[in-house]
Amino acid sequence: xxxxxxxxxxSETDGLGHISNTCLPAWFEEARKELFKLFNPxxxxxxxxxxxxxxxxxxxxQISYENEILIQTSVANIGNKSLxxxxxxFQSQKPVANAKTVLxxxxxxxxxxxxxxxxxxxxxxxxxxxxxxxxxxx
Amino acid sequence: xxxxxxxxxxSETDGLGHISNTCLPAWFEEARKELFKLFNPxxxxxxxxxxxxxxxxxxxxQISYENEILIQTSVANIGNKSLxxxxxxFQSQKPVANAKTVLxxxxxxxxxxxxxxxxxxxxxxxxxxxxxxxxxxx
Amino acid sequence: xxxxxxxxxxSETDGLGHISNTCLPAWFEEARKELFKLFNPxxxxxxxxxxxxxxxxxxxxQISYENEILIQTSVANIGNKSLxxxxxxFQSQKPVANAKTVLxxxxxxxxxxxxxxxxxxxxxxxxxxxxxxxxxxx
Amino acid sequence: xxxxxxxxxxSETDGLGHISNTCLPAWFEEARKELFKLFNPxxxxxxxxxxxxxxxxxxxxQISYENEILIQTSVANIGNKSLxxxxxxFQSQKPVANAKTVLxxxxxxxxxxxxxxxxxxxxxxxxxxxxxxxxxxx
Numbered sequence: 001x002x003x004x005x006x007x008x009x010x011s012e013t014d015g016l017g018h019i020s021n022t023c024l025p026a027w028f029e030e031a032r033k034e035l036f037k038l039f040n041p042x043x044x045x046x047x048x049x050x051x052x053x054x055x056x057x058x059x060x061x062q063i064s065y066e067n068e069i070l071i072q073t074s075v076a077n078i079g080n081k082s083l084x085x086x087x088x089x090f091q092s093q094k095p096v097a098n099a100k101t102v103l104x105x106x107x108x109x110x111x112x113x114x115x116x117x118x119x120x121x122x123x124x125x126x127x128x129x130x131x132x133x134x135x136x137x138x
Numbered sequence: 139x140x141x142x143x144x145x146x147x148x149s150e151t152d153g154l155g156h157i158s159n160t161c162l163p164a165w166f167e168e169a170r171k172e173l174f175k176l177f178n179p180x181x182x183x184x185x186x187x188x189x190x191x192x193x194x195x196x197x198x199x200q201i202s203y204e205n206e207i208l209i210q211t212s213v214a215n216i217g218n219k220s221l222x223x224x225x226x227x228f229q230s231q232k233p234v235a236n237a238k239t240v241l242x243x244x245x246x247x248x249x250x251x252x253x254x255x256x257x258x259x260x261x262x263x264x265x266x267x268x269x270x271x272x273x274x275x276x
Numbered sequence: 277x278x279x280x281x282x283x284x285x286x287s288e289t290d291g292l293g294h295i296s297n298t299c300l301p302a303w304f305e306e307a308r309k310e311l312f313k314l315f316n317p318x319x320x321x322x323x324x325x326x327x328x329x330x331x332x333x334x335x336x337x338q339i340s341y342e343n344e345i346l347i348q349t350s351v352a353n354i355g356n357k358s359l360x361x362x363x364x365x366f367q368s369q370k371p372v373a374n375a376k377t378v379l380x381x382x383x384x385x386x387x388x389x390x391x392x393x394x395x396x397x398x399x400x401x402x403x404x405x406x407x408x409x410x411x412x413x414x
Numbered sequence: 415x416x417x418x419x420x421x422x423x424x425s426e427t428d429g430l431g432h433i434s435n436t437c438l439p440a441w442f443e444e445a446r447k448e449l450f451k452l453f454n455p456x457x458x459x460x461x462x463x464x465x466x467x468x469x470x471x472x473x474x475x476q477i478s479y480e481n482e483i484l485i486q487t488s489v490a491n492i493g494n495k496s497l498x499x500x501x502x503x504f505q506s507q508k509p510v511a512n513a514k515t516v517l518x519x520x521x522x523x524x525x526x527x528x529x530x531x532x533x534x535x536x537x538x539x540x541x542x543x544x545x546x547x548x549x550x551x552x
Contacts, residue, residue, distance in 0.1 A: 022164040030421070052159045152424065203429060
């Protein structure tokens, strides 16, 4: 799991007095930066090798400008050419939003998807979502 | 169904040379403006009465800066306090992204959800998603 | 002079209930699109040849979400390698913001500034800022 | 002087491979957060008391995605109702952009400008721009 924190920006509030829902994809994307480094250690745009296929964002609470956001990022599923990432955002210790994102390993020069290399896959395994406590565990 | 068109902004491209995935929620939100008017005809922030609960965005194609985007918006489901909106974005006649969004009827003064008034419900019925043509229907 | 209109986006409001000042550079940039076409007719990113050196933005009025913005764009000064662009934004017929921007003709492959070609210069002359009428000028 | 650091966001790059000029006002606004606290210690939107009148941004270098930005913020001038703020942004120890911003003390309930209270003025004095060393000044 990767942890990332950020301060909401004043410009991310909207006329309803909370953070605009439209800002969340950029926050979750920033929180994936350490994950991106597994794929592209320098983060150089020239060697970028992931493309976003879909995301699903649930907003659990109105998010305020004043307090820091903590985002936890885990890998939920590793396929041959893609991975699913789960993220949870907290503010003042309360969960405020969740994201589920599918990223595809992509060769921008050839403009096609490719298989995730074995070395990267094995590194991703270190960041699998922790299992929820198991009710058999009495 | 509502139709809406927009020109991608130069600032919405990213270093990979296409439109950043993070821009899509704001595009789809703009394309819901006519829907918002059914709830709040003046669009005044003081009488705003919807809150976004979740969205799901699928990216089907890399989106380029140069060409116009057309977005079609339909109502997929009308509940007591919420509605589900389906949207399809096209560029150069090809589908490039889809969105499914859940909006909740919300009283910002009381800070609680409320039932969607019957008059608004009946207007929403005019914008239900068109049924797909059925080839058996000869 | 070029005219451009846009509808403010809901996500561009901020917690003070008006349009965030941080949105204005992207609006003014969009309003320069016809000017960009004089330099790069296809608007393709691969052949882009301008870089922004500075801008100055004055906000004259709080800008509201509800009403359309009209932006007028003129060329104020044409140098060997750069040009100065003046822009005025109006909402409900009232001036709400001004921008003065310096753009430099730039070769992204060589990473250096170049002289603006004579053909482009002559086209720019058609878009010079109109002189204010001066009744004393007899 | 206030120091503030931030990591550029992937979504802030543009199709030219550097950070979009349109992102800078939000960066400089964030770097003014400690200054905003002198005016509104809780940062609550309900008690916000500043409005932006103008800004001028100079871009000295192309800004890259990969490296941290450091922004230094000083007060250049304190008027009765407004103040001028100077900011310098650095990346990898090199100056990359400057901003000069005029903020006005503003009562959003009454919708009018007011005089900056003496207590705030005296706090602002602690953050005046350091004088450039002057070798003639023996």
